[in-house]
Amino acid sequence: MNLIIQTDFAILNFIWEYIKNPIFDKIMLLFTHLGNVGLIWIVTAIVFICTKKYRKDGIAVGIALLLGFIVCNIIMKNAFARVRPYNFNSAIELMIAEPTDFSFPSGHSCSSFAAAVTMLTASQKRIGIPAVIIAVLIAFSRLYLYVHYPSDVLAGALVGALSAFASLKIVSHIPPFKKMQYSSTLRSSQ
Secondary structure, three states: OHHHHHHHHHHHHHHHHHHOOHHHHHHHHHHHHHOHHHHHHHHHHHHHHOOHHHHHHHHHHHHHHHHHHHHHHHHHHHHHOOOOHHHHOOOOOOOOOOOOOOOOOOHHHHHHHHHHHHHHHHOOHHHHHHHHHHHHHHHHHHHHOOOOOHHHHHHHHHHHHHHHHHHHHHHOOOHHHOOOOOHHHHHHHO
């Protein structure tokens, strides 16, 4: 466990010392705000649900977000109760409001990867690949802003990806959607 903590801080301090700059400050603030409460992903799910071609994909994204939220934010954060990294480094001045929940795992990473992996798997690649890029940038922003450890982000991304696969399985067993294909398979079957 000590090795994980040392590695976490080594990565965070490297980012803070060698990557942090005024231009990235603005970019990382933008991406972290995109991930707040999973809003970008919730809006995407709603837009998909309102579109016949992507309805099944949208429901899968919504279920993945819900599963990720339950596992990550309700169960794991409270079970592990990990204090955030900035609490151990008094040299850090936060660029965002101090988060009120625990650190492990990262909720931003979980929701981002839950939605992005669902879209990459269910939707066309032209939608899925940009979603994954946005998810990676949101996850990295949490390290850049010193509010999560790398192990928090990795665990959040893993929980999110597993939530995505579980949601795709669940949606494929919902009666109205059993025969309906995901949008990525629509193109290949025509």
